[in-house]
Amino acid sequence: MTLSLWLSLLGASMLISLTPGAGAINTMTNSINSGFTRSIWGILGQQAALLVHVVVVAAGVGLLVSQSPVIFSVVRYAGAAYLVYLGIRLITAKAEAETELEKRGAESAFSMFRRGLWVNLLNPKAIIFFLAFTPQFIRPDEPLLIQYLIFIGTIVVVDVIVMWFFFAAAAKGFRRFTSTARGQRILNLVFGTLFIFVAALLALVH
Template structure:
């Protein structure tokens, strides 16, 4: 892979990661509601899911999923249902009292990891997008395996860096937002975003 091709690919990955999506909202929401440690568990879950999607594409499972109407429908509606669950959780968080928030704040690392994992896996368009993106930057004259490995590591690294950036922004906001009413409005906004994403998945034909 030439330097020019790799640079173009890296820029593409950066722009994709910067675009607001379920992962970004999950990163910001987790940092604001659960704290820094939980945000790291959420990040691990998000990137683990992205790793699984990339591996699935490389192994050919992405093509199988894209060609199977039943499989894509299961992932699509399951993903939409999970995003609606996240929306409900955000609205529920917005209505909890101070004591209840202290209890909710003590979520285990595994729970937060699973949330991040399922958040990224719940979007069937992501795997199909990766399936369409990666081959565009492959040089058939060079080792396919090494190129896919470099591209996968690059995509995960850039996405992780962007999520950390959003988490850092959220940490600054945490210092400014001490008003419980303001946090309630923010959680309601996150809930609305998750619900909107679920609606988009339902309406868009994949």
């Protein structure tokens, strides 16, 4: 991969990561509820899903999904349903003051990783996106393995940086609201509604 092509990939990756979506909402929610440092576990789960998407596209399965309306619809509605589930769970969650949260204990790293994985994995738009995006930066006449490693490595590193140092860091300012049950209810309502809004976009916008 030439330097100019890699710089184009770098710029495109930054723009993509900075675009708000379910991953960004999930990251901010984790940062507010579990803290900036521990929010990395949800981000890593999201990166694992990106790896799966690239492998799926590279293996040609992405083409099958994109050309099969039935398969695409099943994945699309499953993803939307999962986001609605997360939204409703946030909205209906019992609000607890910060001291109560500390007594109950923080969410486990595995739980945050798993949720991050499913948030990105159940997004068929990501498969279609990578299906259109990947060929722009992969040259079939050059060694494929090193190109794919550079491709996914760039995307993952950029996404981790943006998610952690932009979205998770931005959410730190909301942490003061979790010191009261009322503040936490408001934040849960806001972020739960955002999850449902993104789900509606995923299900209805083609």
